[in-house]
Amino acid sequence: MEFEAVIGMEVHVELNSKSKVFCPCSTNFHAPANTNVCPVCLGMPGSLPVMNKDMVDKSVAVGLALNCTISRWSKMDRKNYFYPDLAKNYQISQYDLPLCYSGYMDVESDGHVRRVGITRAHMEEDTARNTHTIGNGESGVDFNRSGVPLLEIVTEPDIRSAQEAFDYLTQLKQILQYLNVSDCNMEEGSLRAEANISVRPKGSTPFGTKTEVKNVASFSGTMKAIDFEIKRQIQVIRDGGTIVQETRGWDADRGITFSQRMKESAHDYRYFPEPDLVPIVVDEAWELRIHEQQPELPNPRKHRFEADYGIPAYDAMVLTLTKSMADFFEATVAAGADAKKAANWIMGDLQALCSEAKRELGEEVLSPAHLAEMIRMIDAGEISGKIAKEVLAEMFASGKAPKTIVEEKGLVQISDSDALRESICQVLADNTPQVEQYKAGKERVIGFLVGQVMKATQGKANPQMVNELLKEELSKLS
Amino acid sequence: MTAWYEKTAHEIRDALRQGETTAVEITQNFLDRIDAVDKQVGAYLQIWNESALEQAVQIDARLANGEDVGPLAGVPMSLKDLFCTLRGNTTCASRMLANFESPYNATAVQRLEDAGAIFLGKVNLDEFAMGSSTENSAFQKTRNPWNLNCVPGGSSGGSAASVAADCCTFSLSSDTGGSIRQPASLCGCVGLKPTYGRVSRKGQVAFASSLDQIGPMCKDVEDAALVLNVICGKDPLDATTADLPVPNFSKALTGDVKGLRIGLPKEYFTESLNPEMRALIEQAIDVLKGQGAEFMEVSLPHTDYAVAVYYIICTAEASANLARFDGVRYGFRHPDAKNIQELYVKSKSEGFGPEVQRRIMLGTYVLSSGYYDAYYLKAQKVRSLIKQDFDRAFEQCDVILTPTSPTQAFQFGAKTDPLEMYLSDIYTISTNLAALPGISLPCGLTKDKLPAGLQLIGKPFDEAAILRTAHCYEQNRGFDMGKAPIA
Amino acid sequence: MSKITKEDVIYVASLAQLELDEAAQERLVHEMGDVINYMDKLNALDTDQVEPMMHALRMTNVLREDVVGESLSREAALKNAPKHDDEYFIVPKILENDNA
Ligand SMILES: [Mg+2]
């Protein structure tokens, strides 16, 4: 029997608001432990939450980007459970009236498009962090992260493979980055994914029993964990066993999922409306305002790049991977550069420089106008492509204009035929064996001679002119 | 020497401004009074002798400088130990918080301090405000100054007793289902529960968040208005405070109730109302009639369901509000806990008294899987019906008049059955459920020489109407309540 | 007849993280049973068409601007903790799968 996997994802995204969701503490939880805390995020007696408007704005932006309906009327609820990282022993979250619901995302995966339904995206607060390094059989708790705004995005069970899950996560992250609502840093936990997985015989409609895989530190880890879990479930069924509904952890070292047994009462969350907060009404005007501020999203932008700039699909895909790169590309073209040439420089040398320096491409790194100017200088024969690489590196490092760099470093291309002829004559005089070979019909030697001229001019010679003049001088000798 | 401790806040304010005395003299006078009688009454959990006198010294210095010292300058008062204070401990009369020191002041406490009030200390209550007799305090018994064998009521028994025993001019209290009005009634004080949203709850340790409201317990209606002026108004730190203009409540005390329509809900005046209470209430009605108020019967048909609704909602909210007391960040931690589970379980089980545990259990039950719709959701729906009852009644009348408590103060240990105790809140809880303002004021003594109270309920945010009515009655009732027989 | 069984009491106590001895369990079966039986009087009302009153006031959108304000000093934050070191609140070791 052939099986297919049925996967739903739950992603927790930390939003990049400056202050926490219910108190004015900074959201920088890398500060020294327990310094960005106050009575509210410590759950002290008598403290009351007051909601951060920025959290609602950003959540609506995500909801719209995921084609969700935005609730005109929603409310916050208390989710009750005990854990030392939970300051009040309840989490303020949303239960039956999430801010965003019934959306979808078209996920491109392996050449096909999978429409993944978005069940809901709801607002909640992040928890504190437990450190397990205290020793003595004890743990320490740091509440800096307690109350950081968190958006939980839940999909329908529409995903059918680990690869699709990976592509969903990657493309979701891309959208979140475009919206600039989260730094999406997985290592730091600002993006946390959980998967609900079941398998069923291909072609059947009822769902199998699902397991939930948690605590995976990277997208690729998530993909591996899902892959393992699908195979494990199929094997259990093939062996005549049954799947137990449970939460499973991921052991990255051993590459396996393992059961995390929980008490029956662990899921009785006793949700009820949060009496300390009043309902949230996002009216049409508010929604429209967010809609109007919305940037063009990666998918439509990619298609527009192909159409407007006539660049290949692959280039458009790469250039729209991040908003900063796509913006940079468009600014470079707007400054007069040829689109394909701009694309090549950005995707090639500039990307390499960025990843080497571990910097995001953006105007603060390099001016798009400077890149456009550099491309124009190549086209005009003022610098060679080879010198351009050097110029670009310097532009990247110092932010100086290409013209300034070329002047300061004396990199102007020698297109003066008299000067070039002088160098050429010298090279020919110094390399008589090669000249003889050329005369004897070995035309390939010309490459060597061009190289010598370039070397003599420290690469500044216009290569095309060198070629022509060299042939001229050689013909004089024969 | 004048017995300043017998005076009201407005009398003390006036005496200070006219230079008749000093804040230090007044404060010392109160501290001496507490020293003399509180051993019998047991109202105070903490007495802040030193800081009270320091505050008084500062008020005197500012008065001498001709500075504007605020409407309560030099007025010594007590705080229910449910409000977070930078001074002293904030215990909620619970073992759980016996040593807790709050890092901030409650908004209402801060506003009182800014208005020049002098804090004499913190007074007893039922643990976490859960109770109607103050017998649930983990620390001490508070006695009714009118009869030391009787309870002062609850949960603000310490507040009521401290006011009735002249151990403060007024007390800052809280009311979730009658915790200001019922003890005020049992101790012969004026107790005002403002409209939900009128006073910031920031820094009030939460019992039931959708019902809790802070208000004053005073010696007369004028003081209630004076204190409300100071503590009320929008607080950006409490999302449930109303952003409404705040009237000067003192100006509402015109003495005029001519043409005022007062509703008498027939569901409150049934056979079950004790005849002696009924007689005292009827005398009060006659006083107000004599002043030109018009009385009419109104109906609050869902009254009989209020206790059930109330105890579902308040226990549910309490079960979440009290979950934070787990021995991790503050409060009692059981020394024997070997793992995190034991830390929670042992700390809570030892830190909380039986009534608190009972309410946590009830609240957890009504929210738990399978019971939410039958109890919690149902209760919220009936809460709507109760609110609608009041909306309809207030189409006919301006103010509603009822008894405050079905009985006078009862003896210690008289009510051991939880349900029986819960049912004693019958006249006060609807006001909280409907988020309305209510005031209790004394309307005479029973033949046992114990105070009786009447309650006035107003439209949302119309504290002015109940204060005006209460004031008019107080000025015209034609008898003096006298003082609690304690010295 | 009580609606509350001993099993109910034990389950609810585990949700509430309370430890009850035999006697307390028995007592609560009766006390909770009495109260819950009393609460069942609400069943007499037809509330199908009634909106629940979820909040005490009819206010919406009470929101704050995203501005960073003052936090507590670490000393003040840790001051009331039954156990802490220079940086952290200290609790007995937490196992990952305690997490809910
Ligand atoms: Mg969540």
Ligand SMILES: [Zn+2]
């Ligand atoms: Zn905070």
